[in-house]
Amino acid sequence: MGQQDVQERLEMKKLGMEHLAQFNELLRYVFQVTNQDLQEVGWEEDEIEQAKRPVLRKADVVGWFDGDKLVSQMAVYPMQVNIFGEIYKMGGVTGVGTYPEYANFGLMHRLMRQSLKEMRDREQTISYLYPYSIPYYRRKGWEIISDVMTFSIKDTQLPENVPVSGMVERLDIEHEDVLKTYNRFAQNQHVAMIRDSLAWEEYWRWEREEMIAAVYYDEAGEPQGFMYYWIADDIFHMKEMVYLTREARHGLWNFISAHFSMVTHVKGKLYTSEPIAFLMEDSDITETIHPYYMARIVDVEGFFKKYPFLEKQADFHFVVTDSLLEWNQGIFHFQWDAGGNVVLGKEAHGEAVEIDIQTLTTMFFGYKRPKYLRKIGRIIASDATIKQLEKMIPNETPYFSDYF
Known part of the structure; x- marks a missing residue:
């Protein structure tokens, strides 16, 4: 057969x-x-x-x-x-x-x-996935848009206590203040998941036993940050730390440092490409950054209709290649109507930016900047057009901590 x-x-x-x-x-x-x-x-x-x-x-x-x-x-x-x-x-x-x-x-x-x-x-208009093979999903149009950083800190390297006006409480992982704090965080954090019941189910699919939530409350009693953690074999394990204020970050690290006599190491994950070593008095810690999630623009036109451009630049056009989806193929020229809404034209105006769907995705997600992408050969464009792209795209560090 x-x-x-x-x-x-x-x-x-x-x-x-x-x-x-x-x-x-x-x-x-x-x-x-x-x-x-x-x-x-x-x-x-x-x-x-x-x-x-x-x-x-x-x-x-x-x-x-x-x-x-x-x-x-x-x-x-x-x-x-x-x-x-x-x-x-x-x-x-x-x-x-x-x-x-x-x-x-x-x-x-x-x-x-x-x-x-x-x-x-x-x-x-966009799709996320966890890649079990980055090359395979790249060939299908997805690209890396976020990192995860794992770290290990010895007990002797824990930061000194920083005076704060609030305090930490240990609560159930599904306490309403935890969910409320995460929602406030996600509404203001680029790339983050807006967690509904399904997203929370997936978040806890494989890690739930022994987990504790430590919530930082400010002087007024408002939750301003939280951390999921557990302790095993003399190691303090941090699953995730979320904070809305610098005070909350200090308060949560004060709480970790209070375990000095109980643990030999603190190990955890931070879903960002920004190292924490600089924030430590003793910066000689172990940090490892890995690519985490990938994304794909499913519909270029639909994606850009909602996109919050920093500045309007309309005298160039994209020439997009997408081997899987024909509706993303071809010319996209930015125009804006009287109401300030973007309208994508299909005619070539101004200089061309040659780009594939993977690179278009990671660039407009802010994971890699236009200047860098042109430098490594992922974009073909003039210096003037790259400067325009830099002005159009907000500059924020992506953060995605979910898994499904």
Whole structure:
């Protein structure tokens, strides 16, 4: 039996709750999740299947079937993120996988195209995903837009206490003050997830046991920051720290330093490319920065209609290449109507900026600046046009701490 015979009987269709067992079985095979792996993180043998019910219940999932057998799949969560203060609909890609005997049939390529088309129809003009292979997703139009920094600090390197007027309280991880503080943070933090119940479910999918929330309250009793942490084997582990004020940052680090006699090290993650060593009195700490999440512009025109440009520059045009989505291909010239809204023309005006969809995404997300991208050969443009792009795009550090 040849590939052509197999391909002729394959059918792409939506997944429903009746496909839950097959969806779970494919995920476990592709990512090689064993029962021992599940037990080591506190899951019972059948709990992962129950945990994936929200995917099929709330996500848009498409797959390829060989008869009644599910052989390839891709899920998209309906989510929202903050892009320089504008709230965008985002399609969160997860649950991607194909059985190896069906590899090299082009199944995932077609699933991605179909899912992206449906995202565009739902006005999800951008898509996020966690890349298990950066080169693979780059070829499909996604690009890195955020980092995660892991650090390790010895107990003797913990910062000195900084006087603050408020105090820290230890609370349940789902306390309303924690959720309220994160929401205030996300509404003002570029690239961050606006967490609804689905996003919080995914945030806690694999890490929940033993976790504590430390909330910093200012002098007026208002929560201004929080941290998720746990202590094990004489190590203080920080999952995430969020703060709205400098005072809250000092207060939370004071709380960490108060564990001096209890721990030998503090280890944690910060979802930023900005090192913390400079903030420490003893800066000789271990820091490692890794690429974290990737994003893709699904619909160039829809994305730019909401984009908060710093300045209006209209005497150049983009020549965009997108190997997967034809509606993103070609010329995009910026114009503004009387109300200040952007209108993308399809005629070439002014100088050209030659760019692919990956580079367009990371540039307008602010992860890498136009000048740098031109320097490494990802953009073809004149000096004058690069200066215009620098003026158009806000300059803020991306922050994304979720996982799905």
